[in-house]
Amino acid sequence: MALLEVSGLVKEFDGKPVLNGVDLSLEEGQVKVIMGPSGCGKSTLLRCINRLVEPTSGRILFRGEDVTRPDTDVRALRQRIGFVFQHFALYRHLSALDNIKLGLRKLRRMSDAEATDRACHELRRMDMEEHRDKYPAQLSGGQKQRVAIARALAMDPAVLFFDEPTSALDPRMAREVVALINQLFMDNVTMLCVTHDVFLARYISDRILFLDHGQVRAEGDVEQLLDAHDDPQIRAFFGPGTRAR
Ligand SMILES: Nc1ncnc2c1ncn2[C@@H]1O[C@H](COP(=O)(O)OP(=O)(O)OP(=O)(O)O)[C@@H](O)[C@H]1O
Numbered sequence: 675m676a677l678l679e680v681s682g683l684v685k686e687f688d689g690k691p692v693l694n695g696v697d698l699s700l701e702e703g704q705v706k707v708i709m710g711p712s713g714c715g716k717s718t719l720l721r722c723i724n725r726l727v728e729p730t731s732g733r734i735l736f737r738g739e740d741v742t743r744p745d746t747d748v749r750a751l752r753q754r755i756g757f758v759f760q761h762f763a764l765y766r767h768l769s770a771l772d773n774i775k776l777g778l779r780k781l782r783r784m785s786d787a788e789a790t791d792r793a794c795h796e797l798r799r800m801d802m803e804e805h806r807d808k809y810p811a812q813l814s815g816g817q818k819q820r821v822a823i824a825r826a827l828a829m830d831p832a833v834l835f836f837d838e839p840t841s842a843l844d845p846r847m848a849r850e851v852v853a854l855i856n857q858l859f860m861d862n863v864t865m866l867c868v869t870h871d872v873f874l875a876r877y878i879s880d881r882i883l884f885l886d887h888g889q890v891r892a893e894g895d896v897e898q899l900l901d902a903h904d905d906p907q908i909r910a911f912f913g914p915g916t917r918a919r
């Protein structure tokens with residue numbers, strides 16, 4: 675059974691369709707990247723799946739359960755989806771460690787010692803343990819993003835969603851974060867990642883969806899989509915210079 679099965683997903687804002695019948699499936703352990711022009715509905719798609727945005731119509735099955743039903747436990751659904759955003763969304767008044775512990779204490783009801791252990795484990799995985807007591811303002815962008823990823827992983831999500839995880843970072847920090855996400859890919863963490871970053875797309879996944887005007891216009895492996903697509907508009911979008919170096 676697929677982890678996620680989206681079919682015919684439509685989202686309208688003020689009567690205007692932003693998602694126009696999106697079909698998408700994600701298997702356990704699979705990583706898919708979603709790319710496409712600005713405004714084509716990528717963030718809206720992720721936000722519909724975890725019900726931050728109400729879909730207008732269509733069906734979303736999460737491990738076979740229809741999570742668009744009105745009686746869906748949205749809180750439980752969101753706990754199964756770890757979300758990492760472009761701007762990290764860390765609490766400014768909490769240290770790196772406490773940012774991670776918060777969900778473990780409040781949602782998982784762990785004891786202080788258990789939450790500390792678990793948070794430290796995830797910080798180590800992100801090579802961030804030495805920065806555990808720093809506040810977000812004392813961390814670089816790449817370090818903040820690692821804390822955000824550690825926080826998401828600590829909750830044992832079934833899948834991680836990323837919305838442009840590298841676009842607020844300078845090229846060197848972006849490469850560091852790409853390397854960490856690539857490590858998660860190697861560890862078989864299920865991920866759905868929206869990005870404009872061709873480097874990220876190439877290294878963390880074997881499958882890319884091209885979304886355009888609220889529809890999946892093409893889906894294929896990295897070579898097909900980034901390097902050799904038949905559709906001239908898709909070739910024009912990626913442009914020259916994205917080929918493997
Ligand atoms: N809450 C909202 N109310 C009204 N319109 C919205 C809302 N959220 C998004 N939109 C519109 O939906 C369209 C798609 O937005 P979305 O943020 O999903 O695009 P995107 O593909 O993520 O773009 P980008 O690459 O720039 O992040 C845009 O035209 C946007 O203005």
Ligand SMILES: [Mg+2]
Nearest residue numbers: 716717718837
């Ligand atoms: Mg977006």
